Amino acid sequence: MQMMGVNSAGVDVYYSTKGIGDKKHIKWFEEPEEQMAILAAMGKGKEDEMIAYSIEDVKKIPDVMPKMLAAWREGDMQKLSEVSLEEMQQDYPEIYDQILVQRNKNWVPKIERLFGDKHNEFILVGALHLAGDESVLSLLKEKGYSVEKY
Numbered sequence: 001m002q003m004m005g006v007n008s009a010g011v012d013v014y015y016s017t018k019g020i021g022d023k024k025h026i027k028w029f030e031e032p033e034e035q036m037a038i039l040a041a042m043g044k045g046k047e048d049e050m051i052a053y054s055i056e057d058v059k060k061i062p063d064v065m066p067k068m069l070a071a072w073r074e075g076d077m078q079k080l081s082e083v084s085l086e087e088m089q090q091d092y093p094e095i096y097d098q099i100l101v102q103r104n105k106n107w108v109p110k111i112e113r114l115f116g117d118k119h120n121e122f123i124l125v126g127a128l129h130l131a132g133d134e135s136v137l138s139l140l141k142e143k144g145y146s147v148e149k150y
Contacts, residue, residue: 015124029107029125042098053092072127075149081131089132101134108139 019026030038043050064083071079089096107125114121129136137147 012124012126015122019122029110030103038099038103042095046094049092050095053088053095068127077131077135077137080127081133081135084128085132100128100132104129104134104136104139107136108143111136111140112143 016026043053067083068080071077071083085096085100107129111123114123125136132138141147
């Protein structure tokens, strides 16, 4: 991954460290235990499919990762969806639903609660949660919020 230009720390570690250093209040949409439970439940009852998907997914990383990074850097959520989500959504809809859609739906009410206070908030989610028709951004738009890219 590092050879492809992916820093193992990621933007989440960067901003978490920065926030802690700046003494910002940090709150998580999911506690680490919740994330582990989601990962542990992925593919439950279809473990063989989950393993097969994971093996195939790893094989595709050298081809897919540069395309994902380019789409992310350009802010092209449509391209990010095409490159990284459409195949998962088509071939493994239950996994797609578990790790993306349901979590996005769980997060939207938490995000909405942040809109009601006087503070500026910084919300950081994985890039794939921002792409596709059932992304956090799409769900917020469906609720009537204006979403702009800066």
